[in-house]
Amino acid sequence: AQKVTQAQTEISVVEKEDVTLDCVYETRDTTYYLFWYKQPPSGELVFLIRRNSFDEQNEISGRYSWNFQKSTSSFNFTITASQVVDSAVYFCALSEAHFNKFYFGSGTKLNVKP
Amino acid sequence: DVKVTQSSRYLVKRTGEKVFLECVQDMDHENMFWYRQDPGLGLRLIYFSYDVKMKEKGDIPEGYSVSREKKERFSLILESASTNQTSMYLCASSASGIGGTEAFFGQGTRLTVV
Numbered sequence: 001a002q003k004v005t006q007a008q009t010e011i012s013v014v015e016k017e018d019v020t021l022d023c024v025y026e027t028r029d030t031t032y033y034l035f036w037y038k039q040p041p042s043g044e045l046v047f048l049i050r051r052n053s054f055d056e057q058n059e060i061s062g063r064y065s066w067n068f069q070k071s072t073s074s075f076n077f078t079i080t081a082s083q084v085v086d087s088a089v090y091f092c093a094l095s096e097a098h099f100n101k102f103y104f105g106s107g108t109k110l111n112v113k114p
Numbered sequence: 115d116v117k118v119t120q121s122s123r124y125l126v127k128r129t130g131e132k133v134f135l136e137c138v139q140d141m142d143h144e145n146m147f148w149y150r151q152d153p154g155l156g157l158r159l160i161y162f163s164y165d166v167k168m169k170e171k172g173d174i175p176e177g178y179s180v181s182r183e184k185k186e187r188f189s190l191i192l193e194s195a196s197t198n199q200t201s202m203y204l205c206a207s208s209a210s211g212i213g214g215t216e217a218f219f220g221q222g223t224r225l226t227v228v
Binding site: 004006009033035037042043044045046047050052091093095097100101102104105106107 | 123145147149154155156157158159162172202204206208209210214215216217218219220221222224
């Protein structure tokens, strides 16, 4: 069965600190996809990144970076020099290859204080 | 700009009422989903649909039904609302084909059953 675990329920940092959000997944599929979404206080989930299981290259987009390691079944998300606008709930998700059914983690609430 | 629109942001209903939550997408997506979001539990899939008039149960379908008469519209129905259905409900859509396409989410409906 598919499962996504985000062990960090809530994290608080001070602005400009770096912060890493952890995501561990379980699947028996060899082909799968991993996602990160951001949910700001307004409520709408915003897509951040997608990775397929064959692409273990790390990705950087501005202050955001993602580290995908199949050996540890992890897909961690790092925000460098955090800002107050980064305050949100972040969800990690996994989807199957044959159908776009998403399995979400429980989310990590990030509080960035000025 | 892609859009998933849920008919209400906030809804208050009485126990035993039949409740309709409406979702419309303008992206011509084949797949549509209803999730329920509760603190500490992440997003749990209630129902999904991969085509008009087609539907599949998700992880927590009890007490809910769905309707998809047109491609762009996916309705969630609470047959007889109960207080334990007080929650945030999120609608999403995604393109069909192989997995890996991201889901686009609506702004959510916060339902309170009293």
